[in-house]
Amino acid sequence: MNIYYDSGIYVEGRKTRFVVDPTGPIKRDVDFVLVTHGHSDHISRYVLRQLVVATQETFVAMYIRLGSLPTRRITVAPGKFLELDGVHIAVLEAGHILGSVMYLVEIDDLQVLFTGDFNTTGTILTDAAEPVDKPDILVMDATYGDPAYIFPNRAEVYNELLDVVERYTTSGKVAIVAYPLGKAQEVAKLFGTRAGAHITVARYNRALGIPTGMEKNVVIVPSLRSAPTGYFKVEVSGWYAEETTKREAAKRGVYGIPLSDHSDFPSLVEFVTETSPKLIYTVYGFTERFAKHLRRLGYRAYTIPGIMGLAKFF
Structure with missing residues (x-):
């Protein structure tokens, strides 16, 4: 079996080929596509002519982003199982955003876990992602795979956001x-x-069943550029766990709060420890840095190979 990255995570088995989260042209014939969630760096219009597996929330986001849906699609949810072309697929909660999932795939007698973006901390909207016991291969998100990124307790982050907003709206x-x-x-x-x-945020909220108020003194906006003139700006992002980033933002008049929908560095390491796979491929973010750290811990961990660096490990 081959696994490699080429604007998407391709898996080639003896009889089946599929791709996970393609963001560019699908250059090879695939039997199906697995999409983990609806962010733009995990979906693209190139999936519209394919058989696509995703959650209802992801298809909602896909329609908002692309203006269309695949004509052939299979809607899944955490806890569901399906079989496609001899490939067994278990759908698991990823904890990243509404509708985000991980896929545990059995192909050619091997188990492969694709995390997509994932979060092992529960939120007021999502349950936490949980480890899978000893898959053969773990293909995992390394967005915050650097020791600088350690997130505070989520309840503390929520309270900080509430307190800051209350203070500045006086x-x-x-x-x-x-x-x-x-x-x-x-x-x-x-x-x-x-x-x-903001209208962009309200559109997603409405489609996903999240009530939105009409308050004008506090507004949720999709970017710094869309913040109304004269408003004090508070930005939520995991990158603000790094103090230099937070200080630089403050110089620009932005109050940064480290609210993330990803796992932080210690949580990524803990997930690997509890999963204990035979082989790890890192993808997205600090891929090489995190893989190197895992190798020091004794794991076979590598940045996912590209098409030119394709190697067979099984």
């Missing part, structure tokens, strides 16, 4: 900058009707 207005799919829904859930939303 004499002004606040724009909360949050990625429109994911953290924006989490922030909207936290504030309820006490916060309004």
Whole structure:
């Protein structure tokens, strides 16, 4: 079996080929596509002519982003199982955003876990991702695979956000900058009707069943550029766990809060320890740095090979 990255994670078995989260042209014939969630760096219009497996929430996000849906699609949810072309697929909670999932795939008598983006900390919107016992191969997200990224307790982060907004709305207005799919829904859930939303955020909230208030003093916006003039800007992002990033933002008048929908560095390491796979491929983010750290811990861990560096490990 071969696994490699080529604008998507390709898996070639003896009789079946599929791709996970393709973001570019699908250059080879595939039997099906697995999509882990609806962020733009995990979906693209190139899936529209394929047989696509995803959750209902991911198909909602796909329609909003692409204006269309695959004509051939299979809707799944965490806890579901299916078989496609002799490949057994278990769908597991990823904890990243609404509708995000991991896929545990059995192909050619090997088990491969694809995490997509994942979060082992539960939120007010999602359950936590949980490890799988001893898959043969783990293909995992390494977005925050650097020791600098250690996130505070989520309840503390929620309280900090609530306190900052309350403090600055006593004499002004606040724009909360949050990625429109994911953290924006989490922030909207936290504030309820006490916060309004930019049209882009409101569209996702409405489609995903998250109530949005009409408040004008506190608004959730998708980017710093979309913050209304005169509003104090609070941005939520995991990158603010790194102090230099937070200080640089403060110089620009932005209050950064380390609210992330990914696992932090210690959680990534713990997930590997509890999963204990035979082979690990890192993808997205600090891939080589995290793989090197795992090798020091005794794991066979490598950045996922590209098409030119294709190697057979099984």
